[in-house]
Amino acid sequence: MTYRPLWRGRPLEAAAAESRLKQILESGQFALTAEITPPVSCVLTDLLAKAAPLKGLADAVNVTDGAGARAHMESTIAASALLQNGIEPILQLTCRDRNRIALQSQLLGAAALGVTNILAIRGDAPKVGDQPEAKPVFDLDAADLAATAVSIRDRGQLPNGRPVAGSAHFYVGVADTPIDPAEGWAPSRLIKKVESGAQFAQTQFCMDPEILRRYATRLAEYGLGARLHLLVGVAPLASAKSARWIKSHLIGSIIPDWIIERLENARDPTAEGRAICIDLLKEYAEIPGVSGAHIMAPMNETAIVQVLETLRASN
Secondary structure, three states, rough: OOOOOOOOOOOOOOOOOOOOOHHHHHHHOOOEEEOOOOOOOOOHHHHHHHHHHOOOOOEEEEEOHHHOOOOOOOHHHHHHHHHOOOOOEEEEOOOOOOOHHHHHHHHHHHHOOOOOOEEEEOOOOHHHOOOOOOOOOOOHHHHHHHHHHHHHHOOOOOOEEEEEOOOOOOOOEEEEEEOOOOOOOOOOOHHHHOOOOOOOEEEEEHHHHHHHHHHHHHHOOOOOOOOEEEEEEEEEOOOHHHHHHHHOOOOEEEEEEEEEEEHHHOOOHHHHHHHHHHHHHHOOOOOOOOOEEEEOOOOOOOHHHHHHHHHHHHH
């Protein structure tokens, strides 16, 4: 496969197009996003080799920003490379590693490169990564970062009032963690993010349809259903062992026991994991308040392609 080199063939002064992801969600279609972790590499084609199989399958592809508190190819460069090769990126930006000056500069650079989709997230603490001695920053939280992107886009200025030349077309997202809401529980954190300007949210793994229905209903009760597009995290699980690991180690992940039992009893657990994922995606597309799904498969990104190919072929 031939990849287009970064920046070649695109005028640097060209205005960014509106987010295609935004168009899909606002039209009422069920969006399917995927996620890749940029490689620990200085070679751009290493990144593009991971992303290329998702072209034409995923509506947009997240590029993570220091996922797991580990160094990888820088996310803005990775997002721009995907864009230049016909893959709509979602640029993840964490608050962990940069102060507000650096984050504002990165948003300006992303806009200049034509990157529109932004996912503002807190980021994993350095202590969970492979360089635990690294100093965390957390000058802003995710809501502050979302508000910064909105200020650049809507007011043409930084939060301190300094004017910004040109224009940004950001479509602003945040992360969320579904729960089985107890009586009286309110989605306070998500409300804060929406009030800061978040337009969509991608969630941690939530693979229990009944919990998801109750969660989406509670969001609707607080008026969030009409203000935010919810894309629910799912995974093509490779085995019962990997399902247990995710459930135990990734905070907020919801994987019910019946899924683990199906994987344990399956003759081919990997195929069963893909089948479960596809079944959930079809069911989630019918749940009010759910606008799409975000498919993640750490260390198993090929499975995302297989799920999307099967799902697209069935439509």
